[in-house]
Amino acid sequence: MATRRPLVAANWKMAGSLQLAQELIQKFSRISGGSPDVVLCPPSVYLDNIQRKLEAASQTLSGCSLHLGGQNLSHQEFGAYTGEISGGMLKEFGCKYVIIGHSERRRMYGETSDMVAEKFAMAQKMGLTPILCVGESLAARQANRTFEVLAGELDAVLDKVGIMAFDNAVLAYEPLWAIGTGKSATPEQAQEVHAYLRQRLSALSPYEGEKIRILYGGSVKPSNAADLFTQPDVDGGLVGGASLNASEFVTLCRIASQAE
Numbered sequence: 040m041a042t043r044r045p046l047v048a049a050n051w052k053m054a055g056s057l058q059l060a061q062e063l064i065q066k067f068s069r070i071s072g073g074s075p076d077v078v079l080c081p082p083s084v085y086l087d088n089i090q091r092k093l094e095a096a097s098q099t100l101s102g103c104s105l106h107l108g109g110q111n112l113s114h115q116e117f118g119a120y121t122g123e124i125s126g127g128m129l130k131e132f133g134c135k136y137v138i139i140g141h142s143e144r145r146r147m148y149g150e151t152s153d154m155v156a157e158k159f160a161m162a163q164k165m166g167l168t169p170i171l172c173v174g175e176s177l178a179a180r181q182a183n184r185t186f187e188v189l190a191g192e193l194d195a196v197l198d199k200v201g202i203m204a205f206d207n208a209v210l211a212y213e214p215l216w217a218i219g220t221g222k223s224a225t226p227e228q229a230q231e232v233h234a235y236l237r238q239r240l241s242a243l244s245p246y247e248g249e250k251i252r253i254l255y256g257g258s259v260k261p262s263n264a265a266d267l268f269t270q271p272d273v274d275g276g277l278v279g280g281a282s283l284n285a286s287e288f289v290t291l292c293r294i295a296s297q298a299e
């Protein structure tokens with residue numbers, strides 16, 4: 040995994056609870072012997088409370104690198120956008136990261152690649168690190184269009200912000216057919232795509248390509264994480280379902296740290 044520090048992010052989506060946050064913090068408090076970078080992305084209404092819990096537990100969490108992230112942000116800075124949350128607000132409530140362009144937002148909420156690019160730029164303007172999600176549908180994979188789809192989603196952002204903006208970003212490969220299906224990509228499939236994405240960035244800047252962390256997401260669980268996380272271009276995971284179980288998520292973090 041070169042010298043990239045592993046990162047495991049929990050995307051709770053519209054699930055989870057304050058009780059789950061408490062359980063996670065308790066479990067992370069007991070971790071010793073190194074952890075990956077861990078990012079919790081709960082529904083935004085929980086951020087304030089979880090930030091306080093993290094502060095209260097900061098002494099016992101000193102062995103862990105535990106951060107908060109948003110699941111989405113507005114592409115606007117502020118104003119009359121009912122229901123939206125700005126990057127500045129996420130920042131104010133302790134977020135360091137924000138997920139951008141998750142396939143659920145692209146598919147269900149009509150987020151175009153142009154809007155995703157705008158959100159990426161806005162996140163960075165607000166001092167947040169974007170976790171940019173890309174991924175192909177099953178139909179695209181079966182039609183041998185995987186790389187074409189991924190290139191399109193990646194290039195839309197690159198065209199807007201340029202390669203140097205990827206200095207402060209994380210990329211996540213989430214094949215749509217693996218999300219919430221229990222059917223993960225094989226380690227070989229994940230590695231093939233991660234290597235492709237890294238090469239595409241390296242062609243523009245070898246330094247940025249080598250440096251960027253590329254997470255795999257899609258039915259990651261304790262039984263498949265070690266094989267996925269030890270692939271040379273897989274730098275950790277973006278975890279949905281298994282992040283809603285404190286024991287499983289902490290196990291995944293331990294596996295990621297051992298894969299370093």
Ligand SMILES: O=C(CO)COP(=O)(O)O
Pocket residue numbers: 050141213217218219220221256257258259277278279280281
């Ligand atoms: O969408 C995902 C994370 O963003 C993956 O979800 P699952 O881990 O539930 O497949």
